[in-house]
Amino acid sequence: MPRAPSCRSGRLLALVIACTAAAPAASLAQAGEVNVYTYREAKLVAPLFEAFTKETGIKVNTISASAGLEQRIATEGQNSPADVLLTVDIGRLKEAVDLGIAQPLKSDVLDKAVPAQYRDPGGLWYAVSARARVIYASRQRVTESEITYEELADPKWKGRICIRSGQNIYNNALFAAYVAHHGDQKAEAWLAGLKANLAQKPSGGDREVARDIAAGKCDIGLGNTYYWALMNEREPDKKPWAEATKVILPTFQGHGTHMNISGVVLAKHAPNKTNAVTLIEWLVGEKAQKIYADINFEYPIRASIPPHPTIAAYGELTADPLPVATIAANKKKAATLVDKVGFDN
Numbered sequence: 001m002p003r004a005p006s007c008r009s010g011r012l013l014a015l016v017i018a019c020t021a022a023a024p025a026a027s028l029a030q031a032g033e034v035n036v037y038t039y040r041e042a043k044l045v046a047p048l049f050e051a052f053t054k055e056t057g058i059k060v061n062t063i064s065a066s067a068g069l070e071q072r073i074a075t076e077g078q079n080s081p082a083d084v085l086l087t088v089d090i091g092r093l094k095e096a097v098d099l100g101i102a103q104p105l106k107s108d109v110l111d112k113a114v115p116a117q118y119r120d121p122g123g124l125w126y127a128v129s130a131r132a133r134v135i136y137a138s139r140q141r142v143t144e145s146e147i148t149y150e151e152l153a154d155p156k157w158k159g160r161i162c163i164r165s166g167q168n169i170y171n172n173a174l175f176a177a178y179v180a181h182h183g184d185q186k187a188e189a190w191l192a193g194l195k196a197n198l199a200q201k202p203s204g205g206d207r208e209v210a211r212d213i214a215a216g217k218c219d220i221g222l223g224n225t226y227y228w229a230l231m232n233e234r235e236p237d238k239k240p241w242a243e244a245t246k247v248i249l250p251t252f253q254g255h256g257t258h259m260n261i262s263g264v265v266l267a268k269h270a271p272n273k274t275n276a277v278t279l280i281e282w283l284v285g286e287k288a289q290k291i292y293a294d295i296n297f298e299y300p301i302r303a304s305i306p307p308h309p310t311i312a313a314y315g316e317l318t319a320d321p322l323p324v325a326t327i328a329a330n331k332k333k334a335a336t337l338v339d340k341v342g343f344d345n
Helices: 013-022 025-032 042-056 069-079 090-098 108-113 169-182 184-196 206-214 225-233 239-243 273-283 286-294 324-329 331-340
Strands: 033-038 059-064 084-088 126-138 220-224 245-248 259-266
Touching: 033 042, 033 069, 033 273, 042 059, 042 273, 042 286, 069 084, 069 090, 084 090, 084 273, 090 169, 090 259, 090 324, 090 331, 108 273, 126 169, 126 206, 126 225, 126 273, 126 286, 169 184, 169 220, 169 259, 169 324, 169 331, 184 331, 206 220, 206 225, 206 239, 206 245, 220 225, 225 239, 225 245, 239 245, 259 273, 259 324, 273 286, 324 331
Parallel strands: 033 059, 033 084
Antiparallel strands: 084 259, 126 220, 126 245, 126 259
16 A cells, blocks of 8 residues: 655645645645534524625534533534524523633623623623513503512412423523512512412413413513514414503613523634634624524624514513622522422423
């Protein structure tokens, strides 16, 4: 068997070409690629990545899953191909930090575009879009146009509320915000009151909350802003559920509407770090923020970009100024209280 030429000799042009051809294709392509691990649905992120590639020439490779991406990156360790973790909910961003898979990112572009409330003080994660936890209410049976989160425990709503599991990440974040605002004891009493007002055992998702309201099983429920817009604008089979409900922007007394985020982490061992930073900064730019608003029905994190008209029609948003990092710090307490009051039982 002929002996392979040494790539160190460099004596002939043909040898140089042979050495280049023998190099792993992945290593040659790295300069033009970025690897994203994401929980977002493919149809939601595809328009973003297509626009990014068109503008920068950098190819985006994605690995999608519904759970376990943080653990996968941690297990892969230094050999992980992950450059960016794109996820929903502050809980998953906190888990990424707790597992040690994030590296701090210092960027004037990000610090200028992303309000301090929606980024990690140490630069370990940044929000790229926001969503509000709002009330879906029956158009026929609910006359109120203003409701506070605190009022959800009022006995007047007994047997009238639908909700998904109290341990769901979206509800957990809201409950954590309640703990941050009111403390453990008041949060526990509120959760017990909310549970007493449920029309049925917590189940399903936010869309099913609207479905059950439309069916008359309950009168109000909690859901994220974008689910109602998706049902109304993009999901013909679920449009009747949206038509039967209205969206109310609730507030904490003296504060504002609870906000959660979709955010990004720069992976600790990112093999394509420069491209990863380019992507993360691009995601908070005007073009990407407009895509988040117009296609994903999320609140842009960039103040200069208006929300989609359907989202804007919910009313003027007064966001709770509570830092998302503070919500993350109270998530474990909230989960413990959910179990303590038997919320999901």
